[in-house]
Amino acid sequence: MAYQALYRVYRPQSFQDVVGQRHIIKTLQNALVLEKFSHAYLFSGPRGTGKTTAAKILAKAVNCEHAPVSEPCNECATCRGITDGSISDVIEIDAASNNGVDEIRDIRDKVKYAPSAVRYKVYIIDEVHMLSIGAFNALLKTLEEPPPHVIFILATTEPHKIPLTIISRCQRFDFKRISPDDIVYRMKEVLISEDVNVADEALYEVAKASEGGMRDALSLLDQAISYSENEVTLDDVLSITGAVSHTFMLQIVRSIAEKNLVSALHAVEQLIQNGKDPVRFLEDLIFYYRDVLLYQSSSEMEHLMEKAVVSEEFKELASQLPAEGIYSIINQLNQTQQEMKWTNHPRVLLEVALVKLAQSSSKKKTVASEEDDLLQKVKMLEAQVNHLKENGVQVQQSQQETSDQKVKRQVRSQYKVPIGKVHEVLKQASRQELEEVKRLWAEVLETLRQQNKASHAALLSNSEPVASSSKSFILKFKYEIHCKMAAENNNNVRDNLENILYTLSGSKREMVAIPDNEWDKVRGDFLQEQQGNNGSQKEEEDPLISEAKKLFGEELIEIHE
Known part of the structure; x- marks a missing residue:
């Protein structure tokens, strides 16, 4: 007899052999024993999880000569006939090739x-x-009220494409992806019968590559057995699946963290020479960084890790990588993965992505250290000024610069105020919009802290909303360096701020940053411009006063002739 694939030879013939679907098997077995099974079932779930297999076992169990039973005996003439397909009363139909109205009418x-x-x-x-819409309609009435001797079992990987009128007439069972541990357990049972030696780490790699499908796992195992010589090793499985080893991934991630471009690009060269797929490698790299995040959150999440293996080197690496940096890296890798789908040169995109990651990591460290130094100096100078004031020492005005002015000059960043944008906001600004932003401001800062964005919250703590329209708002900063950092969207601070404000208010507003020392001048110039534009018009009220009331409210305005 010709050789048969493992997944065909070891296809389960009883419910106890179906792995990973305990919740479904128990329900079906209870229904069989009590003879309360339905006239129509819908089995849905990912590929290779046992839908068609469970359907055939159910067909044998309801027709077994020893019924009612929870398991088919697989020994009587009926069970053997259904297994080998010689009984014509159990009909398997492939709806992919028999999807017309005529087949369903038959x-x-x-x-x-x-x-x-x-x-x-x-x-x-x-x-x-x-099935086509016409075929579903032809099946509808028969499915709802079939003769008492008929049972329908529908199987699908995409239940959302089935009309609700069909789903409502069936008992639905959702098959889930099989866990790696269950897949490894089943593969070990198969290997005992086959008398083949396979390393445990190779079995777990097969289980991970199968993505929860038992059929895929047995197919990969069959291929790995054919590829290997005496014993199936982890390297054999990696060669078959196109994945890379944990050691290789660790080397890449460490090279990025240490800004070692030569090592990272050399690893890519080695990857291509070994015939690995850059797209698959990039996907594995994303999952590796995800595993690092999981381990940093809690060492108890080790069982959820997909690609990484917890070793001393991995623990050391996880302790060195900041969580904020990993978030950014995953976003960049995901964007590169999307671009790879439309290119003929995935290797180039992979190399560019690794270079960018290493360089951006270097720049972020430099900028962060400079900012920390500046903020530390500001705090020291403020502490000295407060100490002098508490001890009754007056700062000499003849020096023509106070401690605050020294601080501002030290951190001055030559920020150019977007006067045009400020004027546009002021033209549309209203007191009501400003009050809403001020009302939500404390909640915005608290949300940033809850999202582990304490650095963003600290940067915005010395800022204040001073004007707002329905589309934009002006944020005044005490320190010009903070204003520049927010305006240039360092570490996505502006994006996070706008997104949180949008979530809380339901209105998308663009932030316009302005330093404290420029705000009064820009606002005054705007009011004078408005007064000049409206000077020729005769109105009962001065335009300057009207604009001031509009921006700041009548209760805050006091008019002196």
């Missing part, structure tokens, strides 16, 4: 005839979502 015409060899006629329709 079922509808034949369904009324009693079974010839067993108690129940069972129709197993695989990939049922491929």
